[in-house]
Amino acid sequence: MPTPRPESSRLPLFARIRAAIPGWMGGLLTGVQGVVLSYLVVLVPALAAVAGAPSLDGSAAVDWSGATAIATDLWLLGHGVPFVTDQATLSLIPLGLPLVTAGILAAVARRFAVKTWASWALAVAAFAVGAALIGWLGAPDGLRSGPAARAALVGMLIAAPAVAAGIWRAYGARLRILDVIPDPVRAGLRLGLGTLALVIASAAAVGGVWAVLGMDHVSVIATSLRMDPLGAGALAVAETLYVPTMVCWMVAWLVGPGFVVGTGSLYAVDTLTTDALPSVPLLGALPSGSGGWWVWAPVGVVALAALARAMLSRRIGLDWDSAKSAGVAILAVATGLATLTALSRGSAGPGRLADVGAEVVPVTLIGTALVMVGYGLVWGVLAAWRWTRGRMRGDDATVTGPVPLAGVRPDAAAVKDAAAPAR
Template sequence: MREALPGWAGGVLTGLQGVLLSYLVVLAPALAAVAGAPSLDGSAAVDWSGAATVATRLWLLGHGVPVPAGDGVVSLVPLGMVLLSGAILASVARRFAVKTWTSWGLAVAAFAGGAGVIAGLATAATDSTTASVLRATTVGALIAAPAVAIGIWRAYGARLEMLDRIPATIRAGLRLGLATLALVLLLAAAAGTAWAVLGMDRVASTATGLAMDPLGAGALALGEVLYVPTLACWMVAWVIGPGFVVGTGSLYAPDTLTEAALPQLPLLGALPSGSGGWWVWAPAVVAALSALAFALLHRRVGRGWAGARAAGTAVAVVAAGLAVLTMVSRGSIGPGALAVAGAEVVPVTIVGTALVAGGYAAVWGAREGWRWLRSRGNDAGRTEDAGRAGEDAVGQGEVSAGGVRPQRSSRLM
């Protein structure tokens, strides 16, 4: 297929297919839900437009466009939608895009333009049309740019020559920082899974209380799955220590739990339901994982000023990553008290960066201390060997010309 199309056409098709397929992922379950409803409740009317509106709003949320909710708005981004759109674009780009800047640029422009068109059509009757189109276009470009590049690199094995110009210490720091962020995310996902298992009864009771038909429940489950990565980012703030809020007056942290009234959604039953005890050691685990990452990559990091630059780069990468994860997972989930959900950027970034830097420093100190002890041991060994060699040299000098070594007297003088 790629060979039969000009390069520019492959780029345009990549972007348009990315928009269409990602939109169908949320539209198809919504339409299936309303299509199955009449057979369950006897109703003859099928609300196709209502299902399409819900799907469109969810898609727009995933591309940065807030949607109205009563007297307020819902602006919390379902990060699963972002990841899904990126994965679709990377897969399509691998098959259709070519290894040219034109193809890449047209793919990004087509996806961003398609997102802007959907936002414009969905908000045509409101006063926020211009702002919605700009937000959807901007976020669409931010999603498409790296996703299409990844797809092209996977297809052609491309390599950016500019990466070779980056000093080795900076590359080592980038590798260490990204590895540390991955371990922190893994810890957050594990903690979130643990709380979800502990809260299975709450999730089940909430889902049962909604009394939804099977297809409607499936559509709701799909929407909640798209918010699971957002919840994982909340858990990053939780394991670091400052915690997060879901509604004004609430706080979910390892050492504090203050709950507020929440919407009846099964996913919210997976939020932490306890605090104190062993949970307060979660920040220490973050520091330990940072130390583990440094220990595994310490040979690449190096020593001296070069190692310090690499470690500093890694700390900066972690700080930037934590700030971004906190910002993209913060927003509103409704009017009134629900206008705030997520974590504060500054506390999470400062505390998380301090924990990571402490973990690095612990391994750095242990490594340098061990090297110092070894060097002291080696110096002592060399001194002892030199002394023995000197005694042997003196003994050899006392050998007579006839080859007979004179006997030393053992009598004390």
């Protein structure tokens, strides 16, 4: 008869590893793996590109150090550290990289971190230290402290919610401090974040439409580069990391003010002013038209806000608490629009490319106003429906007993007889 295996041996591999190591060690491993894996996301394509590309002097030597430096600069750029050269400063963040980093941290925390504050804090601290180390090594001599501190700060901002999300997915952890948040505030945050999510998803869909319409332009640019497969793959990875940045641009386009890709250009629903752009295939997916039906695109933001408000009409009514919820939602939308616009704005090169992205103030003000109009429309419809329904119920009410004359009190016995059911 076979000997039964211990209960611990029946657990999945990651569960056995987590059970065998101390809780604090699991948090430390989460942060370290987050740094290493996110760095490999940019390092591996860079090494592959230089390995497959011919050298400029015709020798067989491969510039591994140059590829590593490029990958380090790109990783730091994705974590908020500008890339400074003698000719220009590159500060346009590839927002896909912090999203990938957050996803990696959440996945690793789900398997290694434990449900303790110490494990969470060690994971965040370990990632911040690793980011600071990469910032220190990637910065030029004499200017190491600034990039290291900035990378550590941004790393903490990315790691803190990502690790918490991973622990929550693994253990169902619940923050009791959230219980003190009033219900109107919770409802308002749900409405505001839901509205913002609808706007971002719609902007991504519209950007996808423009990308399909510009497929020929994209293919022409890609063909003109004459890159080998490995180099083309590395470029595709880098461009993919910038797709979320372009989605934020499309939010500004959908709201109305639009965005610029170089000084003197403007991509908006009512205006299209272009100039020469770098030979980057991704830029072929920019909007190639304006006017006509596109000028009605901001009305779509009103419709999305109205949809979000209507979906939460049972939770958010017409009383004073609902008014507070609407105020919280509007504040959440304004904060989200300002943050997205600021993160997707920066410098993409020398000269006119030093100005890329959208203006924060116009996008925030106009976008918030459109959302308020959408909320107001639903509020007005609900109020009118409630008033109409009340009037209809009042008109349909009938008197089943005798109606007394004005100023005469009805006899109690007569009222009792009238209210009694007929035999």
